[in-house]
Amino acid sequence: MRKFLTGTMLSTAAVIAAGSAYANDELIKLSQDAKQWVMPTGNYANTRHSALKQITTDNVGKLQAAWTFSTGVLRGHEGAPLVIGDMMYLHGPFPNPVYALNLKDENKIVWKYEPKQDPNVIPVMCCDTVNRGLSYADGKIFLSQADTTLVALDAKTGNVVWSVKNGDPGKGETSTGAPMVMKDKVLVGISGGEFGVRGSVTAYNMKTGQRVWRGYSMGPDSDTLIDPAKTTNLGKPVGPNSGTNTWQGEQWKIGGGTTWGWYSYDPDLNLMYYGSGNPSTWNPKQRPGDNRWSMTIFARDVDTGQARWVYQMTPHDEWDYDGINEMILADQQIGGQTRKTLVHFDRNGLGYTLDRTNGELLVADKYDPKVNWTTGVDMNKSSANYGRPAVVPQYSTEHNGEDVNSKNICPAALGSKDEQPAAFSPDTGLFYVPTNHVCMDYEPFRVRYTAGQPYVGATLSMYPPQGETNMGNFIAWDAKTGKIAWSNKEQFSVWSGALSTAGGVVFYGTLEGYLKAVDAKTGKELYKFKTPSGIIGNVMTYEQGGKQYIAVLSGVGGWAGIGLAAGLTDPTAGLGAVGGYAGLRNYTSLGGQLTVFVLPN
Amino acid sequence: MPLRKNLFAIALVLPMLAGGAAIADGAGDPTAVKSTDGEYFDKDGNPTYKIQADGTVDWYTYSGYRRYHSECHVCHGPDGEGSTYAPALKNSLKQLSYSDFLGIVAGGRKAVNTAQESVMPAFGTNPNVMCYINDIYVYLRARANEAVGRVRPEKREPKPEEYTKAEDACLGEKR
Numbered sequence: 001m002r003k004f005l006t007g008t009m010l011s012t013a014a015v016i017a018a019g020s021a022y023a024n025d026e027l028i029k030l031s032q033d034a035k036q037w038v039m040p041t042g043n044y045a046n047t048r049h050s051a052l053k054q055i056t057t058d059n060v061g062k063l064q065a066a067w068t069f070s071t072g073v074l075r076g077h078e079g080a081p082l083v084i085g086d087m088m089y090l091h092g093p094f095p096n097p098v099y100a101l102n103l104k105d106e107n108k109i110v111w112k113y114e115p116k117q118d119p120n121v122i123p124v125m126c127c128d129t130v131n132r133g134l135s136y137a138d139g140k141i142f143l144s145q146a147d148t149t150l151v152a153l154d155a156k157t158g159n160v161v162w163s164v165k166n167g168d169p170g171k172g173e174t175s176t177g178a179p180m181v182m183k184d185k186v187l188v189g190i191s192g193g194e195f196g197v198r199g200s201v202t203a204y205n206m207k208t209g210q211r212v213w214r215g216y217s218m219g220p221d222s223d224t225l226i227d228p229a230k231t232t233n234l235g236k237p238v239g240p241n242s243g244t245n246t247w248q249g250e251q252w253k254i255g256g257g258t259t260w261g262w263y264s265y266d267p268d269l270n271l272m273y274y275g276s277g278n279p280s281t282w283n284p285k286q287r288p289g290d291n292r293w294s295m296t297i298f299a300r301d302v303d304t305g306q307a308r309w310v311y312q313m314t315p316h317d318e319w320d321y322d323g324i325n326e327m328i329l330a331d332q333q334i335g336g337q338t339r340k341t342l343v344h345f346d347r348n349g350l351g352y353t354l355d356r357t358n359g360e361l362l363v364a365d366k367y368d369p370k371v372n373w374t375t376g377v378d379m380n381k382s383s384a385n386y387g388r389p390a391v392v393p394q395y396s397t398e399h400n401g402e403d404v405n406s407k408n409i410c411p412a413a414l415g416s417k418d419e420q421p422a423a424f425s426p427d428t429g430l431f432y433v434p435t436n437h438v439c440m441d442y443e444p445f446r447v448r449y450t451a452g453q454p455y456v457g458a459t460l461s462m463y464p465p466q467g468e469t470n471m472g473n474f475i476a477w478d479a480k481t482g483k484i485a486w487s488n489k490e491q492f493s494v495w496s497g498a499l500s501t502a503g504g505v506v507f508y509g510t511l512e513g514y515l516k517a518v519d520a521k522t523g524k525e526l527y528k529f530k531t532p533s534g535i536i537g538n539v540m541t542y543e544q545g546g547k548q549y550i551a552v553l554s555g556v557g558g559w560a561g562i563g564l565a566a567g568l569t570d571p572t573a574g575l576g577a578v579g580g581y582a583g584l585r586n587y588t589s590l591g592g593q594l595t596v597f598v599l600p601n
Numbered sequence: 602m603p604l605r606k607n608l609f610a611i612a613l614v615l616p617m618l619a620g621g622a623a624i625a626d627g628a629g630d631p632t633a634v635k636s637t638d639g640e641y642f643d644k645d646g647n648p649t650y651k652i653q654a655d656g657t658v659d660w661y662t663y664s665g666y667r668r669y670h671s672e673c674h675v676c677h678g679p680d681g682e683g684s685t686y687a688p689a690l691k692n693s694l695k696q697l698s699y700s701d702f703l704g705i706v707a708g709g710r711k712a713v714n715t716a717q718e719s720v721m722p723a724f725g726t727n728p729n730v731m732c733y734i735n736d737i738y739v740y741l742r743a744r745a746n747e748a749v750g751r752v753r754p755e756k757r758e759p760k761p762e763e764y765t766k767a768e769d770a771c772l773g774e775k776r
Binding site: 074075076094095119120122123124126127128194282405441443445446447448450453454455456457458459460461462556557561562584590 | 666667668669670671672674675676678679684685686709711713718719720721722724726727728729730752753772773
């Protein structure tokens with residue numbers, strides 16, 4: 001079964017290859033110690049796989065809550081805490097408190113940091129005031145606040161070492177994503193795709209906070225850091241002005257393509273990977289063209305920001321299939337040879353496998369069989385449409401036009417999967433994916449841009465696929481072949497990040513508030529525990545005092561908390577149908593709490 | 602508007618006195634008594650909805666459904682039902698008068714307590730909201746009175762010609 005390089009082997013190879021002069025040796029070394037959880041994604045490859053194996057398929061059923069901690073905030077809690085040595089660093093949504101807890105001393109609060117922020121940033125955060133976590137390096141904790149202030153805190157004291165403003169909330173620019181440290185740089189993105197924000201990734205010097213580079217998702221080549229001759233798209237140079245020549249007029253200036261997802265890094269190739277979000281507005285008629293490089297997988301050189309390759313998944317988006325979901329780096333056997341792959345589960349319902357060295361498209365298949373807006377991606381390299389999804393006219397809101405309600409489009413705008421990250425087990429070779437199983441009606445109409453105001457331009461209603469009642473699935477996916485290995489139905493969308501462990505157990509949370517453990521091979525449910533509030537956080541693990549712990553943040557909210565709080569309705573049930581499907585408010589209420597699990601003595 | 606406030610107090614008390622199951626409406630009786638260019642008004646001159654026996658809704662209510670689900674639902678949830686952190690407006694309109702509603706939408710609102718800070722932005726300068734403020738109001742008023750259900754209204758009156766003219770003028774650009 002060991003056809004695949006394990007995560008450890010991948011990291012070890014990377015350390016050897018990267019050389020000590022440039023790589024962040026400290027972080028790479030720390031990330032190899034499974035007892036700690038040193039970055040928001042677990043490791044640079046974003047596999048969210050831990051080598052800890054004290055908790056196994058045999059004993060996970062005995063798991064118990066060991067200790068709990070309240071953040072004092074009652075909004076959506078995304079992300080997961082870090083564990084560095086004996087310390088845990090925990091974040092919260094706006095006002096973004098940070099706690100340093102001593103795991104060796106009764107989880108005592110060593111320090112707390114709470115920034116002063118103008119509460120006017122709250123309503124310009126499109127879908128709740130979430131924050132996806134912290135990063136650590138060089139004795140500092142990095143926090144990207146809601147108001148886009150990136151702050152470096154002394155990990156020992158919580159004192160501010162430096163801080164820098166990355167954006168302007170007055171224009172709708174906010175921050176929800178976790179910063180990531182690569183080499184000597186802290187990388188941060190920006191949120192605000194529903195406010196006409198032009199997305200970018202910015203690198204700051206880890207020691208000083210000085211800006212090193214910024215790469216925009218669209219605009220002139222000098223803004224996008226695209227080299228017309230060297231940056232490739234599906235193997236070919238993109239040519240000049242690729243970030244403006246598929247836009248009409250100056251719409252690209254308010255073009256969206258925000259960057260609020262997770263970032264991965266291959267130290268060997270010195271490339272970072274992320275996806276850009278939806279073009280703005282949601283009304284496709286107001287932005288003719290492919291709208292490059294929204295909805296795009298970017299591979300950028302970490303030192304210069306220069307784009308090595310790009311691949312646009314959903315040209316000219318018509319459904320808000322925001323392309324920000326994580327890029328998981330795993331080396332896999334495809335066609336008889338080991339490929340350095342990148343695996344991405346897009347909002348548009350397609351699971352992509354690419355060669356991460358050059359952006360070659362290897363697999364693009366539906367990871368929810370109900371996906372209907374496309375018949376599939378053209379994989380013929382000699383075709384003029386190579387790499388493009390074929391759009392079904394019936395579900396094309398561009399084709400149907402403004403003021404027309406296009407019905408039964410699957411997936412809904414929240415995607416077959418949103419930001420909640422998947423995990424990869426090198427032991428099974430499978431990806432564990434939290435998914436949404438929701439369809440929508442979508443009606444675009446004309447809107448006008450005002451800085452700092454919502455710029456949406458479509459109305460939509462969401463409901464489960466016809467004839468079904470489950471709004472989510474938790475699936476295992478084979479990215480080599482593009483096939484679902486097993487699939488568990490969930491009543492609600494699964495909005496929690498998964499954790500894979502060497503004990504053969506995969507963990508995830510549910511919107512009702514359950515932490516669940518399943519068998520990585522079969523999906524069989526082995527354990528569940530109802531935490532105080534719905535889970536939209538990511539499950540993580542660490543070891544302390546010889547014991548393996550599992551931790552997850554509860555605190556319902558985010559987009560799931562908006563759409564599902566009152567329950568979805570069945571549009572075919574006609575006038576007066578109320579609560580056709582289960583409402584989340586019947587299962588859980590607001591909270592903000594970390595629950596930590598352990599096996600009994 | 603003290604007069605409206607008094608009306609609201611009376612409106613709250615009256616159903617109790619009558620012992621009936623009448624639904625509260627912060628602007629008083631929502632019954633449409635007159636109409637101008639496809640827009641309906643109640644006896645106090647406040648905008649209101651008009652739902653025909655076969656379920657056909659007036660244009661403003663339909664338009665309000667669309668605008669609500671573009672501008673408001675990202676916080677207030679689908680169909681005015683509320684989200685995990687923002688109130689259900691179908692309930693709020695059982696207490697708010699028309700002028701209260703206008704004031705809050707245009708000027709924003711803050712509710713700060715120990716557990717959370719809720720902030721409603723000021724939409725006063727946003728044409729996508731303010732040009733359709735009556736549309737959104739009558740839709741939510743219809744929801745508060747349970748005159749329309751949770752789904753998209755299926756049948757509607759045609760878009761009035763005067764409406765299109767006013768819309769173009771308000772948005773300040775030609776379609």
